[in-house]
Amino acid sequence: MIWEGAAEIARRIAAGEARAIEVTEAFLGRIAELDGKLGAYLAVAGDAARAQAEAIDRMRAADAPLPPLAGVPIALKDVLVTRGLATTAASKILAGWIPPYDATVVEKLRAAGAIVLGKVNCDEFAMGSSTENSAYKQTRNPWDLARVPGGSSGGSSAAVAAGLCAASLGTDTGGSIRQPAALCGVVGVKPTYGRVSRYGVVAFASSLDQVGPLARNVRDAALVLEAIAGLDPRDATSLDAPVPRYVDALAGEVAGLRVGLPGEYYDRESLDPDVRAALERTQAALRERGAELIDIALPHTHLALPAYYLVAPAEASSNLARYDGVRYGARADAGSLIEMYERSRGAGFGPEVKRRIMLGTYALRSGYYDQYYKKAQQVRALIKRDFDKAFHHVDVILTPTTPTAAFPFGAKSSPIDMYLADIFTLSCNLAGLPGASVPCGLTRDGLPIGAQLIGKPLDEPVLLRAAAAIEAAVGLGDQRPRGLAS
Amino acid sequence: MTKEEVEAIAHLARLHLEPDELERMAGELGTILEHFGALAAADTEGVAPMTHAVPMDLRLRPDVVQPSLPADEATRAAPAKDGELFVVPAVIS
Numbered sequence: 001m002i003w004e005g006a007a008e009i010a011r012r013i014a015a016g017e018a019r020a021i022e023v024t025e026a027f028l029g030r031i032a033e034l035d036g037k038l039g040a041y042l043a044v045a046g047d048a049a050r051a052q053a054e055a056i057d058r059m060r061a062a063d064a065p066l067p068p069l070a071g072v073p074i075a076l077k078d079v080l081v082t083r084g085l086a087t088t089a090a091s092k093i094l095a096g097w098i099p100p101y102d103a104t105v106v107e108k109l110r111a112a113g114a115i116v117l118g119k120v121n122c123d124e125f126a127m128g129s130s131t132e133n134s135a136y137k138q139t140r141n142p143w144d145l146a147r148v149p150g151g152s153s154g155g156s157s158a159a160v161a162a163g164l165c166a167a168s169l170g171t172d173t174g175g176s177i178r179q180p181a182a183l184c185g186v187v188g189v190k191p192t193y194g195r196v197s198r199y200g201v202v203a204f205a206s207s208l209d210q211v212g213p214l215a216r217n218v219r220d221a222a223l224v225l226e227a228i229a230g231l232d233p234r235d236a237t238s239l240d241a242p243v244p245r246y247v248d249a250l251a252g253e254v255a256g257l258r259v260g261l262p263g264e265y266y267d268r269e270s271l272d273p274d275v276r277a278a279l280e281r282t283q284a285a286l287r288e289r290g291a292e293l294i295d296i297a298l299p300h301t302h303l304a305l306p307a308y309y310l311v312a313p314a315e316a317s318s319n320l321a322r323y324d325g326v327r328y329g330a331r332a333d334a335g336s337l338i339e340m341y342e343r344s345r346g347a348g349f350g351p352e353v354k355r356r357i358m359l360g361t362y363a364l365r366s367g368y369y370d371q372y373y374k375k376a377q378q379v380r381a382l383i384k385r386d387f388d389k390a391f392h393h394v395d396v397i398l399t400p401t402t403p404t405a406a407f408p409f410g411a412k413s414s415p416i417d418m419y420l421a422d423i424f425t426l427s428c429n430l431a432g433l434p435g436a437s438v439p440c441g442l443t444r445d446g447l448p449i450g451a452q453l454i455g456k457p458l459d460e461p462v463l464l465r466a467a468a469a470i471e472a473a474v475g476l477g478d479q480r481p482r483g484l485a486s
Numbered sequence: 487m488t489k490e491e492v493e494a495i496a497h498l499a500r501l502h503l504e505p506d507e508l509e510r511m512a513g514e515l516g517t518i519l520e521h522f523g524a525l526a527a528a529d530t531e532g533v534a535p536m537t538h539a540v541p542m543d544l545r546l547r548p549d550v551v552q553p554s555l556p557a558d559e560a561t562r563a564a565p566a567k568d569g570e571l572f573v574v575p576a577v578i579s
Contacts, residue, residue, distance in 0.1 A: 100559045193539035207539060236544060306522040317499060324500070326572050331565035337575050338500065346502030354501060358492070358511060359518060361499040371526070377535035379528050384536060415514055416521055432539025457540055 002026060002163040003480065006072045006220040007247075009166050010113075013060065013071035020056035020071030024049050024115050027073040031117065031164050034484050039139045040149075040159040042078050043086050044118040049073065052115045069227055070113030075165035077156050078119040079126050079202040080211070082106055085116070089202045090134040091124045093329045093348025103200025104235065105169060105211050105228045112227040117165050120155030124350045125320065126176055126204045128152050129421040132409065133352045141184060142481035143447055147406040150180030156214045157184035161481050167215040167224050171201060173208045174308050175401075175425025178437035181214050182401035182450020185439045185476055187221045187467065188214045192457050193432035194239035196225075197232030205315035206237075208308075208429040217475075218438060218468040222246035225460065241458055249461030254469040255290025257462070259283075260394030264301035265424055272404040278441035278449040278474070279400050285473035286398070286466075294394050298386040301427060303379045308426040309419060310363050310376035316353075317360025323348060355415060384431040391456050396466050399424055401437040401450035424452060434460050438467040440474045448476065487516045 001009065001023060012018040028046050035041050056071045076082065079089045081099040083106075088094045102110070110116065123133035131139045131154025139154045141147040142162035149158040153170025157180035160168050170177040172190035181188025189212045196211045203209065213224035226246045232238045261283065266276070287293055325331035325344030332343035349357070363372035390397065401424060412418040428435040434457070437450040451470055455463035492512045496503045503511060554560075557570040566573040 097563055100555055100562065194542065207537075233545075233547060237538075237542070239540065239542065240545070300528075303524060303528055306525040309518065310522065310525070321500075325565060326574055327561070328563035329565070334575060337577050340575050341500040342497075342502040345500060346504075349501070351507075354503070354507070355511065355514060355518075357499050357501060358495055358515060361495050362515065362519075365495065365498060372522075374535050375525055375528070375530060377537065378530035378533040379525060381533050381536040382528070382530065384539075415518060430539075 002030065003216070005216040006069065006167040007223050009072050010069055013056065014066050016060065020053035020115065021050065023071055024053040024073050027117055027165060034162065035164060037140065037145065037484060038142060038158055038162050038164065039137045040120050040155040040162070040164055041075070042088060042090065042119050042121050042136055042155070045085050045116055048085070049115050049117050056113055067111065067113035068223060069109065071115060072113070072166050073115045073117045074109060075117050075120045075156060075159045075168040076106065077122050077153050077168070077170045079122060079171055080106055080169060081200040081202065082116070082119065085119065087119065088136070089125050090122050090136055091348065091350065091353065092135045093323050093345070095330060097328050101200060104197035104232045106200065108228050114227070120159050120168060122155055123152035124353050125202065125316070126152040126171055126173060127316070127352050127356055129175070129179055129418050130412065131155065133350060135350050138409065140483065141406045142483045143185060144406065145483045147408050147447070148183070150183035150406065152176040153214065154180045157181050157186055157188070160184070160186045160214050160216060162484055167213055167220050169211055169228070170214050171209055171211050172429065173204050173312060174429050175422040177212045177214060178401050178425050178435055178450065178452060179422060181437040183406040183448065185448030185481065186214050186216060187218050187436065187438050188212065189221050189225055189436045189460070190428065190434065191225060191229065191460060192239070192434040194237050195229050195434070195458065195460070197235040197238045199232055199234040203319040205312040206319060207315060208312060218464055218471050219247060219250060222250060222464050239458070244461055246460060246464055249465050250468040252465045253290065254286060254466055257291045257396065257466060258394040259286055259291050259293050259466070260296040260390050260397040261293055262296050262298040262301065262397060262399060264298050265399040268403065270403045271400060274443040275400050275404060275449050279451060282440045282451045282470055282474050283398065286469060289469055289473070296390045296394060296397070298390060298427070300379065300382045300386050304383055304427040304430060305419060305423060307376040307379040307383065308430060309359070310372050311380065311430070313356040313360035314363045314373050315360070317357045317364065320353070320357055380430045383427055387431045387433060396462055397454040399452045399454070401425065401452040405443045405447035405449055428454050433457060434463050436463050436467050438470050439476045440470055442476070442479070487512050487519070
């Protein structure tokens with residue numbers, strides 16, 4: 001049951017083959033047994049989860065219609081605000097904060113019948129690519145405990161991969177769902193910007209942030225995405241577009257699908273040979289199923305990294321101004337108001353968050369706006385234009401999600417080395433496009449490899465259909481992480 | 487980037503940095519900005535800056551009071567408060 005995924009768990013509970021409370025207890029039992037080694041959870045909401053599960057069982061007993069995720073145990077990245085359940089964004093500055101409301105995505109998941117098992121670890125304020133920037137703990141990769149789970153949604157990816165939840169939510173600002181999904185061998189989807197409400201999501205870079213699912217398989221990801229997507233009056237950037245039945249899209253064929261292969265992503269020395277080989281097998285599998293592979297150019301790709309690391313820190317420096325020791329969070333003692341701000345923030349933020357606040361403040365300061373922020377936004381327009389042109393010729397773009405498989409703790413010693421871990425995932429956020437990572441094999445050392453798909457705005461159905469084809473052809477099947485003994 | 491420059495930015499960001507952090511930050515920010523040199527070289531003549539990922543019209547809602555959090559709940563997490571008010575160090579002495 002643990003390994004069967006969200007859709008199958010929901011089916012069994014609806015069919016009366018399993019009770020929600022048994023399923024929830026099974027996952028809580030695994031968390032108690034294994035999370036000491038894995039380090040995915042920051043908070044486990046055992047009693048609340050049991051109460052939710054019992055409510056589902058009572059609905060079933062009363063023959064009431066069950067919502068689509070009834071009884072499915074999920075984990076939430078700790079940047080998603082949860083009423084009555086501590087939310088820290090993996091930062092000391094929010095230690096002990098109990099939010100007075102639920103994020104829209106959390107409200108929607110609860111309404112869909114999902115059981116909230118708890119909050120999972122991430123890089124502080126979602127800034128990082130390894131979850132090493134958490135102020136609280138190290139999260140390990142279940143495929144090899146000496147390696148990182150990716151980031152920033154590393155707790156979400158590790159928990160799904162290790163069977164410590166049926167599915168999870170993460171957030172993705174520059175790759176933070178897709179990169180950890182790739183490194184942990186699970187499916188991750190970053191929806192089109194605006195597809196999912198950001199209300200109640202701890203803001204990092206507001207023009208880039210999106211919430212999305214991490215799941216055991218493409219079907220589960222589609223099911224969770226369907227539950228959380230849609231217009232939200234509380235998020236002015238959420239899109240007023242109907243939510244399709246994403247699960248229905250999976251049944252389609254990929255024959256005739258035009259798949260773009262951008263040379264800028266493949267012609268790189270830093271691309272690991274095992275990753276390259278896995279992507280070649282993925283391409284061959286799609287071709288065998290009738291997809292048409294087309295070489296395309298995304299000539300401004302090399303500018304994505306600098307553009308991203310100006311836009312994201314600039315927006316972060318503004319968003320994180322709210323942590324000032326006044327309304328919530330930690331406060332340091334000081335004689336004056338300004339000193340209180342400075343001391344509270346100096347003590348509460350970790351090194352990477354400070355670095356990005358400084359970088360953003362530098363880029364936005366008076367007299368430098370044109371040189372940095374405006375320039376980066378112009379480059380962003382060029383990157384978007386590259387994609388617009390490419391999508392005249394192709395339906396979906398296929399690339400590696402990451403240059404390498406999971407790396408050991410401490411391997412990326414400089415900030416720039418770590419930033420390069422996201423080199424393939426940044427453009428998608430800058431252009432606001434939907435992206436997904438789906439497992440496409442293992443390295444010779446037995447580490448998962450992810451294939452990234454990038455689609456047209458709101459074309460998640462095509463993205464998911466292509467992902468399902470890759471999963472069926474070259475996915476991991478029954479192979480599971482062996483880092484945790486049971 | 488000089489230490490003085492880093493100090494000035496830290497103040498703009500209302501961020502206290504210890505002396506060793508200032509030192510480290512000067513080096514790291516310098517290196518990062520160097521990597522961004524490619525950006526300056528990009529030809530962006532006549533390109534409108536992208537302000538939004540997806541074209542959309544901002545919506546208006548009726549100007550009607552909606553239910554909101556009660557003040558005691560909204561202020562519950564404050565490090566210092568007086569009734570329903572946030573308490574801060576003196577702004578004017």
